[in-house]
Amino acid sequence: GAGVSQSPRYKVTKRGQDVALRCDPISGHVSLYWYRQALGQGPEFLTYFNYEAQQDKSGLPNDRFSAERPEGSISTLTIQRTEQRDSAMYRCASKNGQGGRETQYFGPGTRLLVL
C-alpha cells in the first residue's frame, strides 16, 4: 500500500491479557516509530528503529512493553499483562531517511481498550 498501515484498528481486551499491535511502514522506509496517545492529549514517543535495530526505547513506560522489527520492515508492539491504564491510541510512523528533520508519516492508529 501507499501509506503506513496498522492492525488491528480496534482492540478490546481484558485486563491481564497480552496484546500485539502491528505496524507495516511505507515500503523502503528506514526508520519506524511508535507513539502512544491518551484521550485529549498529543502523541508521546515510545520507541524507534532504524532498519531492524531498536535505537531508543526510552519512552516505553515499563517492562511490560516491548517492540521488535526483526526484518527491518514490519514492527510489532507487544504489551504483556495489560492494565486499564494501557488504554490509548497507539500510533506508528515511518520515515525515509535517518535524518531527524525528515517527515514522519503516520498510520491510522490502533485504539486499545483494556477492560
Added chain:
Amino acid sequence: GNSVTQMEGPVTLSEEAFLTINCTYTATGYPSLFWYVQYPGEGLQLLLKATKADDKGSNKGFEATYRKETTSFHLEKGSVQVSDSAVYFCALIIQGAQKLVFGQGTRLTINP
C-alpha cells in the same frame, strides 16, 4: 526539557472566518517545527513544517512562521472552510534527535 504548548480548545468558528491557533515551545536545542492535522476518522497528516528561524511553512491555505525570538509557531488561515474541521497538533523535533514532541492538540470546528 522540550515541550510544546498549544492554545486550548475547542475552537468554533464560522465559515470564512480568520483562524489563529497559538503554539509556543520550549527547547533545549535547535528545533524544527511542525503542524500535524487529524481529520475525523483518519490518521495524523503533516500539514506544514519549518526547519529554521523566520522560515514560513504553508499548505492548503494555512501558514505558520518560525519565530525564534518569541519561541512560537502560530497556525493561521485567512478564510476557513467546513472541511478544515479537525484536530491540529503542533510539534517539534530537536536537531540530532528523532522523536517528535507534540502539544496537546486543538480541536477546530467550522460551522457553515
